Amino acid sequence: MSPALCYWDVRGIAMPIRFLLAYLEVDYEDKRYILTEPPHTRDVWLADKYNLGLDFPNLPYWINGDVKLTESKAILRHIARVHDSTGTVLPKDPTKAYKADMLESIISDAMMAVAMFAYEYDQSKQEEVLKNLHQKLTNISKFLGSNKWITGDEITFPDFWLYEALIWYTRFDNDFLDPYANFLEYIKRFESLPAIRKYMEEPNYIQGPCINPLAKKKI
Ligand SMILES: N[C@@H](CCC(=O)N[C@@H](CS)C(=O)NCC(=O)O)C(=O)O
Structure with a gap:
């Protein structure tokens, strides 16, 4: 089975x-x-x-x-x-491993932050919340820099979180990632991986929603 x-x-x-x-x-x-x-x-x-x-x-x-x-x-x-x-996906080298572990948490926090705002969407809080979300993205974008993947040249497990987190941000607002050229390149790079491209073309691939469809703001 x-x-x-x-x-x-x-x-x-x-x-x-x-x-x-x-x-x-x-x-x-x-x-x-x-x-x-x-x-x-x-x-x-x-x-x-x-x-x-x-x-x-x-x-x-x-x-x-x-x-x-x-x-x-x-x-x-x-x-x-x-x-x-x-x-390589789960790095054994202690330096790579601690970076991957740290990024897993940082990215997951950024992912949950946009989801939580979408669930309880409140336009009056938008300015303050968006400032906070952009601070999280700025930190991750700086860490990514010109690297191919989040911990360097090889794809590691936090990359699978990062791609998905970035998609949630674009679903919240199509232009959300415009200030982050390296994220836009990163999304293209991830989607160009042959196995990923193949998966995204399969009929059972889920385009959306990203979160519970009953959220106040649909993402
Ligand atoms: N920390 C858990 C959170 C799991 C969780 O909250 N699952 C939600 C969906 S995102 C759920 O509906 N769980 C079913 C339940 O609570 O019975 C994880 O990362 O897997």
């Missing part, structure tokens, strides 16, 4: 994992609970939630035989550890 990744039928925090699986050409089942169609209910998932043998029941989950885990960051690292034969 193929391993299964299960999440809602949105991009969400499963999307970096889906991209990594595509990049590593792992055969798996992309299971989805429907959230984008009425009645937009969590009930089907809640009926399953405590019956799957998960220690910490949540979405996304990854099940491969006896291996059952949740927590999106742990799942992504596990998949890199098990399926990346080059060993």
